Every structure is written in C-alpha cells, then in structure tokens.
Amino acid sequence: MSQPDVAQQAEAFRSDFKLLSDEIGKVVVGHREIVEGVLMAMFAGGHVLLEGVPGLGKTLLVRTLSQAMELKFSRIQFTPDLMPADVLGTNLVVETEPGRREFRFQEGPVFAQIVLADEINRATPKTQSAMLEAMQEHRVTAGGETRKLEEPFLVLATQNPLEMEGTYPLPEAQLDRFFFKLVVEYSTREELSEVLRRTTEGIVIEAQKVMDGSKVRQWQKLVREVVLAPHVKDYVVRLVLATHPNGQYATEKVNRYVRYGASPRGAQALALAGKIRALLDGRYNVAFEDIAWCARPALRHRMILNFEGEAEGVGTDRVIEEIVEQVPHQAADIEKVLAANQK
Numbered sequence: 001m002s003q004p005d006v007a008q009q010a011e012a013f014r015s016d017f018k019l020l021s022d023e024i025g026k027v028v029v030g031h032r033e034i035v036e037g038v039l040m041a042m043f044a045g046g047h048v049l050l051e052g053v054p055g056l057g058k059t060l061l062v063r064t065l066s067q068a069m070e071l072k073f074s075r076i077q078f079t080p081d082l083m084p085a086d087v088l089g090t091n092l093v094v095e096t097e098p099g100r101r102e103f104r105f106q107e108g109p110v111f112a113q114i115v116l117a118d119e120i121n122r123a124t125p126k127t128q129s130a131m132l133e134a135m136q137e138h139r140v141t142a143g144g145e146t147r148k149l150e151e152p153f154l155v156l157a158t159q160n161p162l163e164m165e166g167t168y169p170l171p172e173a174q175l176d177r178f179f180f181k182l183v184v185e186y187s188t189r190e191e192l193s194e195v196l197r198r199t200t201e202g203i204v205i206e207a208q209k210v211m212d213g214s215k216v217r218q219w220q221k222l223v224r225e226v227v228l229a230p231h232v233k234d235y236v237v238r239l240v241l242a243t244h245p246n247g248q249y250a251t252e253k254v255n256r257y258v259r260y261g262a263s264p265r266g267a268q269a270l271a272l273a274g275k276i277r278a279l280l281d282g283r284y285n286v287a288f289e290d291i292a293w294c295a296r297p298a299l300r301h302r303m304i305l306n307f308e309g310e311a312e313g314v315g316t317d318r319v320i321e322e323i324v325e326q327v328p329h330q331a332a333d334i335e336k337v338l339a340a341n342q343k
Contacts, residue, residue: 006284013219013279016211017043020068023207027064028057029198030191037182037297038065038156043219044272046179047135047155049120049170049301056184058158062116065156070212072150074112078123080166084130091143105143110134113150113213117157121167128174131155135177152216172260172304179269181301226275227285233271235329236291240267242323243303251326253319257309262302269298288329296320 017039024035034050038061041048050058066073076087089108095101109115110131120128134140138149157178160167175181187195197203228236242249243261254261273294274286281290300316309319 007282009222010279010282010284013043013222014282016215016219017280019210023068023210024061024064027067027205027207028061029194030187031057031061031184034182034184035061037180038062040273040276041179042152042154042216043223043276044179044269045152045220046269046272047157047177049175049178049181050156050158050184051161051181052158052184054160056186058184059116059118062114062156062158064207066114066116067207068210069114069216070209071113071152071216073114073116074109075116075118076109077118078120078127080122080124082123082127084127085142087127087130088134088140088142103143105145105147107147108140108142110140111147111149113153115153115155117155119160120157121159121170123168125168125171128168129171132174132177135174150213152213152220175301176263176265178301180273180297182297183300223272223275223279226278228271228275229285231330232274232286232288232291235288235327236267236270236274238327239270239291239295239323240264240299242327243299243319249327251319251322253314253322257305257312257314257319258303259306259309260304262299266299266302270294273298292324295324 021032021035021039025032028035038048038050042065050061052058063073063075076082085108087108087110089106089111091103092106093101094104117131134149134153135155138151138153140147140149159170198205238249240262241247242251243254243258243266244250245255245258245261247254247261250258270291271286274290277290277293278284278286296317299320303316303319305314305316
C-alpha cells in the first residue's frame with residue numbers, strides 16, 4: 001500500500017471510529033475511555049469484560065452500541081439457575097407432518113453478532129463455560145453439530161465486583177478470552193448532574209445507526225495490516241514474559257504477588273490494541289507508547305494473584321505499572337535491568 005493510500009485509510013478509520021464514539025456519547029454520559037476501549041476491542045475482533053458496581057451504565061453502553069450498529073443483538077441475563085442450553089440452544093422435537101416427528105435445533109441467544117452477557121458472574125461456572133467455544137472460535141457445538149456464528153461476533157460481558165453477594169469467579173480460561181477488561185468508575189459531579197437532568201426531566205435520546213458489519217470487517221482487516229516493527233514486537237513479548245513469576249524478566253512485585261502470568265493471548269491483545277492506537281494517532285506503525293498505554297486493560301485480567309497478593313490487596317494494575325516502568329523499550333537495555341534485579 002502506497003503512502004497516500006495509507007494516510008487515506010488511517011484517516012477514514014479515525015473518522016469512522018470518532019463517528020461511532022460520538023453517537024454512543026449522545027446517550028452515555030461520560031466514560032469516554034470505556035467507550036474507546038470497547039470500540040478498540042471490536043475493531044480488533046475481541047471481546048470485553050466491563051466491571052463495576054451496579055448502576056454505572058455498563059448495560060446502557062452495550063445497548064447503545066447495538067443501536068448505533070446494523071448488527072443482530074441479543075441479551076443474556078445470567079442468573080444462578082441459567083443452564084448452558086439456555087445460552088447455546090437445544091434440539092426440540094417438532095411435528096413436520098401427521099405421524100412424523102424430527103429433531104430441530106433452536107438457536108440460543110448466543111447466535112447474534114453483539115451479545116450482551118449481563119452480570120455474567122452471577123451464573124455458575126458450568127454455564128459461564130458454555131461461552132468458551134463461541135468466544136474463541138466463533139462457533140457453537142450443540143446437538144452433535146457445529147454451527148458457525150455470523151461475523152463480526154462480539155461478546156460484551158458485565159460483572160459486579162467479586163466481593164458482592166451472589167457472584168461466582170469467572171474461570172481463568174474464560175477470563176483469558178476477553179480482549180480487554182475495563183473497570184467502570186463512578187461518574188464525576190458534572191456527569192452525574194447531566195444523568196439526573198436526562199433521567200428526571202423526560203429527555204429521550206436515541207442513538208442512530210451509523211455503521212454495519214461489512215464496515216467493521218473492513219476495519220478489522222486494516223488493523224492487522226498496520227506495521228509492528230521487530231523491536232516493538234520484542235517489547236510486547238518482554239512485557240508479557242515479565243508477568244511470569246520467577247521468569248527471566250519478572251519484576252519484584254511479580255515474583256512476590258503473582259501466581260500465574262499472562263498467556264500468549266495477552267501478547268496478541270497488546271499488539272492489536274497498539275495497532276489501533278497507532279491508527280487513531282494517524283500513524284501506520286506501532287510505537288512503544290501505544291503498547292504501554294494498552295498494558296492495563298489487556299493484562300489486568302490475565303494475571304492471577306497469589307494468597308499474599310490477595311491478602312495485602314495488591315491489585316494487578318499496580319503490578320502492571322511496575323512492569324511498564326521497569327521493562328525497557330529497547331532489548332539492548334535489558335541486561336542492565338536484569339543485573340539490577342539480581343542485586
């Protein structure tokens with residue numbers, strides 16, 4: 001691709017990204033970084049886990065995204081009595097003609113393009129695990145047959161903090177399948193005032209459809225064409241390796257507080273998110289700063305703390321901040337860091 005074509009494509013992507021973000025912003029007050037993170041995951045072909053206490057607008061954000069896009073949407077309300085068949089679908093016996101019956105598969109709510117998994121950690125691990133194949137391979141095996149899901153396919157899951165009553169921890173295998181974990185914080189004074197104005201004065205704002213599935217697939221393809229130079233790719237690798245306790249690149253906090261580090265999916269998320277950040281900045285090549293910016297949402301749910309880390313309340317964000325600070329951009333500088341860590 002020539003230089004003018006590159007600039008034109010990057011500008012078109014940035015324009016569409018802003019258009020969709022602004023359309024969501026008409027309905028969702030504040031949370032601009034959360035909206036940006038959700039859109040980055042969608043254009044990277046990944047899924048998002050939104051964590052926050054009830055009432056902060058997580059479900060509203062997902063519903064508004066579905067309104068702004070011409071994609072099939074479904075919502076699954078996860079509860080303790082929800083069964084895997086309620087998510088995937090099941091075979092039903094139907095009567096086709098007098099005296100004849102046959103099995104017919106009835107698709108579950110996962111057969112959509114944007115799936116809202118609302119309060120996903122209120123369901124049992126058995127039901128949560130029903131989403132694994134769909135999230136990783138974009139297909140569902142049920143009733144002895146494998147059925148592909150329509151692209152693009154995006155799961156947006158909301159969860160309450162684990163310390164709240166009636167919640168189950170998500171299986172590590174499922175956590176790893178989320179591209180980003182985004183933490184939704186409380187609104188500011190100005191944002192809360194605007195929320196009150198809209199919800200108590202009869203103001204109704206609806207998002208308009210501004211993008212379809214073909215456009216999303218086009219931008220997903222463009223993202224993968226962004227250049228990731230070898231030295232930046234090596235930085236991604238070293239960041240992920242630094243999350244592994246007792247490894248060559250592990251930091252002090254990692255060795256002390258982390259039980260398991262990030263998987264290769266963490267490296268994939270860093271690379272793809274970095275490419276999107278570059279495009280949003282008008283560039284067609286990834287910089288070190290792009291990768292560092294994406295470290296927390298891409299890695300925070302892929303690191304499992306040990307007992308000491310849980311007991312002392314050390315969040316994974318603090319560990320990631322130390323990793324980003326101590327892992328040098330250039331591989332040539334790593335020997336100095338390793339020597340300092342040994343001392």
